[in-house]
Amino acid sequence: MKERSDRTSHKLQERNFKLNALLEVSTAINELESDETLFNHFQEILTTKLNLGRGLLLSFNSDWSVDMYFGDMPAFRVGKLVEKCSPFNRITVLNDETDVFLSRFDVIIPIFHKSSILSYLLLGDFDGEKIEVSPIIRHLPFIQTLTNLIVVAQENKRLYNESLKQVAMQRELELARKMQNMLIPNKIPERNDLDISALYKPHQVVGGDYYDFFTISKNKTVFCMADVSGKGVSAALLMSNFQAMMHAILVYDNDLEKLAVSLNERITRNANGEKFITAFISVFNHKTRKLKYVNAGHQPALLSDGKEIKELKVGCTVLGAMDVLPSIEIGSVEVTPGSNLVMFTDGICEIENEKTEEFGVSGVADIMKKFPNKDAKVIIDQIMNSTDKFKGKLDYPDDLALLSVHFLN
Template sequence: MFKNRGIAFKLILLVSASSALIFLLILSYNYQSSKKMIEENARQNAWNLSRATVNRIETALRSVQKVPENLACYLENSSYNKDELVRVLRAVVETNHEIYGAAIAFEPHAFDRNALYFAPYFYKKGGKTELLYLGSESYKYFYLDWYQIPMELRQPQWSEPYFDEGAGNILMATYSVPFYRTINGGRRLMGIVTSDISLEWLRDIVSSIKILKTGYGALLSRNGTFITHPSKELIMNDTVFGIAEARGDKTLREAGKQMVRSGTGSISYKNIWGKQCRMYYAPVPSSGWSLSLIFPVDELMADVVKLHRTMLFGGAAGIVLLSLAVVFIARSITRPLTEISNAATEMGSGNLDIDLPSVRSHDEVGRLSDAFHSMRDSLREYIRKLTETTAAKEKIESELKIASDIQMSILPRIFPAFPDRPEFDIFALIEPAKEVGGDFYDFFEIDATHLCFIIADVSGKGVPAALYMAVTKTLIMSKAKEGITADRILMKVNDELSRDNDVNMFVTIFCGILDTSTGEVCYANGGHNPPLVIRKDGDISFLGEAGGLVIGAFEGMTYTLEKLMLGPGDTVFMYTDGVTEAMNEKEELFSDERLERELASLNVVGIQELVSGIMEKITFFTGDAPQSDDITMLAVRFLGGKTFV
């Protein structure tokens, strides 16, 4: 995927990715543990706060409770008249700022036989204390909860919060204490003493609790009705169960059940404004109410979130800085590498004179650069030497070419060679191999009726072979005098060549002398490939099996003189091993057999066409295989004796 990307890219990717991963792991661990810590703190805080608030409410409620309790005690243990009662009651209401109002409600006809109701009630209205006598057709206090429940239970009791219509005319809760009189040894209930607490006042207490930014507290009655809540519509109108039902929130309903049973606990839920919150609740023991404190989660976690945001930014900045550092380091490595790479490409295209980038550092890159410098210098030196060597080699090659040209130029190459001699025809072809070879042929007239012809192959190749050939050719020319026979020519030349021949070079040679008047050929073979005789009628055969020793090997050798009669139209075909050992790509040889077959099958008239025809066959046979040896052919045809007049 990143195979073709540079080192810098890979380094940045790798380093940034791994450091980001490590950073994120640490950050998330840190977040989790500080979240836990903060939650624990918040929990502690919440309990402390709720305990404190509950205590405040308790204290307030207790002080409110004290008033009717003390009044009840007073009423049970002293005698009083109406004025006195009203005075005491007024004093109580005026001196206890916690209470909204207080009443002493007697049983029917209990205070005055003639009066059904007697219940003086003082309450605060606009900074003044007002007196009201309770009890009328529309306000039969005996049947109201604040009166009836403690009367029936015969014990002090906080009422559920209620709107006191016709009396206090506010939302309130009432603490009722029954009082008695001992008459004839029996305790007879005389009435109920009450004190009212304004829910307004309670709400002030609860709303004075500061919870984070938008957190708040709420007070619930014994049946789950909201006594205080920041949302006024809920107060006295809704219960925690109502909300839980409306939302289908089981957790909230369970919590509500716990609250009305004076339980303690906490839940996570969404408050009425849809905000994720944590609620802690605890009971207010004296009234059986429940206080709940609501902490918005986002504010609870605000510090952690802020801390982590800071850390995240810091981390990101750190990674950016790290990446920049990596870029810087990578660049310092890749820049010289790129330069070296470009220089190497330039050098590869043959320019060794370019300036290589200089790297001052002594690290791996520096060593690579040094190595490149020395490589360039070595290459320059090498190329310089190579150029010199090549020049020298070219000189030698050109000299060899000249040698080859000279060698070829000493061979007779003009055909027809004897245009004025109708009694015979002669044709030769030499196809030199790439290297200077050792093949040669020659023909010349010894006298008016004798034509000497030779074909030879000097062992080895190159200049030594060429020189040796020139020497041999010259020697033959000098020995072939009138009246000499072929065997003697070979013997003499052999002796001359063998004497002091330290290089062990030798020559295979076939030498024939044609009597142009009779068609008789006298010949000797010095280790050369046997020529073929092609009769006019198409009969073809190899000339003799075994010849004598090659010339130039051992001094004092003798050669056998053989004779052959040619009729008019008969041909002697001579060749070197370059013909029979011509090789094709499958490393097969052209071979004696193929030569004989091809000669027999060529349907041509002249000997030039014959020789050229064989050459074509050889070229076709070898195909693309390189020619490794000289290919030489020489053909002599007797055309008929000259008629001497």
């Protein structure tokens, strides 16, 4: 009678221990205890309470890693361990004496979440225990429940953190998009001797391309096309800084060489060498009909008078890559009435067809040859029609920016 009473008492104690253990772990999870604290508590239950000799928890959290291990076991590499565990998709008693590592364990327990394996728990008794009387087998449902509770909680925490990151990223992209929209001019200069048209198609929510045009005096208009390396708020801030400085300097001083030096110094200082900007900046004098320009490592702008096409390449290296620009040359060309000027970013040139051939600068030049002395929008429409046909079913590889100017009488 006493023996039966002792067994009943032992079962009640065991049941209370398991309920308390699950409650403690649940409380730790709800109170957002650190992963280290949680796994230490888990290990204490397995070793001190259940008297297990060896254990290892292998989990997937963007990559496979070992979250917990205890007891005597051979050295291991995570990649090899994943290979050893991956064939097991149900609880399995291990009896493969040929595998030096797995032979140290008695049971492998795969932990699932929505049909995907998140973890593998490997457990072994102290040497000499028979598997039939092992605490692993006796407490298997409890061990499995406890492991599921911890691992799924870790997965939910990971998913929650990922969702927070995605929300933050979306907010950053939205801010960058608003900043970028503020940079793009929304008003065309009111002049009867200029016809201007532009197009911008970001490849993602926020691109790195930028175009601009503005008057700096009664007889001078600035045209600019630029591309910043990288995306997001940092790139948008850098381009915003570039725009503000360019406007401020050119209003008071039309010296493009000084402008290039100042822009390079500012970009280098602000970006710490992590980003750079390519740019084509030009100033058109309506009286003299001279276009002065500096090309800072950008795609050449194309100027067509209806007979020949000039590539405007003269300038310097990209802005922000070096503390001091090694050399700067300012280009100058005469613009006859009826001429077309087209500026674009590398997203146009890098469009590929199914033969992996690039559209290139020559593709833009071909359009300008076919449609000489046309309205600015006609040129842009024809370039886009041509690139659409050229790429076929392929996607555009990058942001697209085009600025077209038709110089009238």
